[in-house]
Amino acid sequence: MAKVLLYSVTQDPAFPGREPVDPADPHDGKFMQGAQMLFEQSAAVDPFGAHTLVNDPDEADLIVFAELGAEGLFSEWVRHHPWVRKYREKTFIFDVGDFTLPFLPGLYASLRKGYHSSGRTRTGYYLRLDENPHVEFRPHPSEYKHLACFVGSLINHPVRAQLKRIASERLIVEDTSDFAQRMLYMSPEEKERDFWPRYADTMAASAFALCPRGRGPGSIRLFEAMRMGRCPVIISDEWVYPHRVDWSSCSITVSEADVPKLAEILERNLHRAKELGLAARSEWEKYYSPAVRFHWLVEDCLAIRQERQLPEAIAGLLTWRHLINKFNLRWYAMSKKQIYKAHRRLVL
Structure with missing residues (x-):
């Protein structure tokens, strides 16, 4: 003790x-x-x-x-x-x-x-007092609206800029660069009215949650995806994986050089999305939940x-x-x- x-x-x-x-x-x-x-x-x-x-x-x-x-x-x-x-x-x-x-x-x-x-x-x-209250576990739909999604700033690292080039109706990429700084200082009430629900709804409707590195090699989206029960797609060659989590059972890793092949890689793993997502939630509960x-x-x-x-x-x-x-x-x-x-x- x-x-x-x-x-x-x-x-x-x-x-x-x-x-x-x-x-x-x-x-x-x-x-x-x-x-x-x-x-x-x-x-x-x-x-x-x-x-x-x-x-x-x-x-x-x-x-x-x-x-x-x-x-x-x-x-x-x-x-x-x-x-x-x-x-x-x-x-x-x-x-x-x-x-x-x-x-x-x-x-x-x-x-x-x-x-x-x-x-x-x-x-x-990552910890925040003003965590998005809508990022909580949601059952997987019978059919996913999106193959994968990313909602965030695309200017923080070149690997994020690559996502915009492969965006499609199935692979949703929303660039929040224009209001990213303003968003940091929004009150929880402002975020509740606009950004937070839309962010969570988009992730919940996706088979996979894209988690590219930003200015640092880590990504808060990875832990948000785990919390929601969606499989995180980790795109960060430099990040050190936390050692306790069984990452092979609950995530997909894509090298930064393979971002152009991302849609193809995820389509091949679509049948595993629910299994991986539920495992991600289980690992989050074991190691990252508040208790x-x-x-x-x-x-x-x-x-x-x-x-x-x-x-x-x-x-x-x-x-x-x-x-x-x-x-x-x-x-x-x-x-x-x-x-x-x-x-x-x-x-x-």
């Missing part, structure tokens, strides 16, 4: 990103604390009962920073938190960012193969610690070598610029 302290840097009174709460904010200004809040809710109904929450960092076996973006593109605010410096060997992060380098051990939704190490990282998933999230988060962090080969004080330093990549260096510099512009502080 592990004693776990769940935290978010946005909860710290000294965090410079704290802002006054908008009276119209349905989440009381706590959107960035959403991952921490959702894991705490999960711990309260955890069916396993193997791990408990504590508030004292000295007492905790694990300290997990559950973050949804306020930590900086490269976990700057977490890395400089006094608990990380004092309790480095028992500190972990849950990070949903697209570009984050694994400066800290933990779970990363968009974990790249080049950054994976069993003694430091696991692939996580079990906390348990498996802790289990992953414990597994990382058990497989650790180097002290974290050393292993963390080795991550800096990835900044030799000009792409990473550019995003790292951009992150410094964003933080300085917003808070007039330089955080390295």
